[in-house]
Amino acid sequence: MSTTDLGNKKIFSNNLQTFIDRQNLTVPQLAEKLGIKYTTFRDWVKGNTYPRIDKIELLADYFGVKKSALVEHHDNGVPLPIHSYPYIPAAISAGTPATVDAITPDQLEQVAIPDAVMGKWAGHSDISLMRANGDSMNRVIPNGSLIGVRKVDEISDLKNGDIVVFDCDGEYAVKRFFNDKQNRTYIFQPDSDRDGFFPVTHSYDDEDLVAIVGKVVMYVVELS
Structure with a gap:
């Protein structure tokens, strides 16, 4: 993982949006499903804020991927769940x-x-x-x-x-x-x-x- 990727809100938001699109769920629906406050989840999607490591682990477990799939830049697209x-x-x-x-x-x-x-x-x-x-x-x-x-x-x-x-x-x-x-x-x-x-x-x-x-x-x- 590149040190420039760590905590990069834009990279995280792009990856998160990709996985959300694959779920065929809206942001409010997914936030509710995961037990995360909607405004907090929305800010992650928009790239305004970056989640704590425990929330990244929660998301990775839900999507069935490694944490790196959410926090790293991927030249060939986000890895499949x-x-x-x-x-x-x-x-x-x-x-x-x-x-x-x-x-x-x-x-x-x-x-x-x-x-x-x-x-x-x-x-x-x-x-x-x-x-x-x-x-x-x-x-x-x-x-x-x-x-x-x-x-x-x-x-x-x-x-x-x-x-x-x-x-x-x-x-x-x-x-x-x-x-x-x-x-x-x-x-x-x-x-x-x-x-x-x-x-x-x-x-x-x-x-x-x-x-x-x-x-x-x-x-x-x-x-x-």
Whole structure:
């Protein structure tokens, strides 16, 4: 950070205005949301005053960026807001289920993804990242995609056709979910343009109940 940037009200106000514009909120709305007096917030935006470090930290946390994104001059524009998410280091099979060893929370690394990529799911604390392998879902999720999985507490939270990651006896897979209430069966259906993939079914009465790890809410594809 350049010493000339420190305390530079104009640089701060320009950066702050950029982040405000990305929020689609007015200055009064954002000030209220953050619990900051409107006139104080307005003076920061106008470049009349410079906030204390604790307020800079508050703003940086809210926008999901480092403090430097607010207080430094950026020749190529202000850095995109970014959040980190736990990454489960086990390939999730989009074909036949793949056995996954137990993973403890302290084994999970964090992967930073720009908010622009995560869209409306940016910053959600119940999102985990996984890697999908196989072609049984290739109409929707190509092989090798990085998928964002949102935790599901109850099967009743799902609707037919949702894409889920499910775990049965330590085997993880990703498929479309259907709840056949008439036949008391959960169906995990592939969605592929290739032959050789078949539904996985579980009766309500199975001793080993299927566990839904989460609902797939987004994916990112690495193009070759």
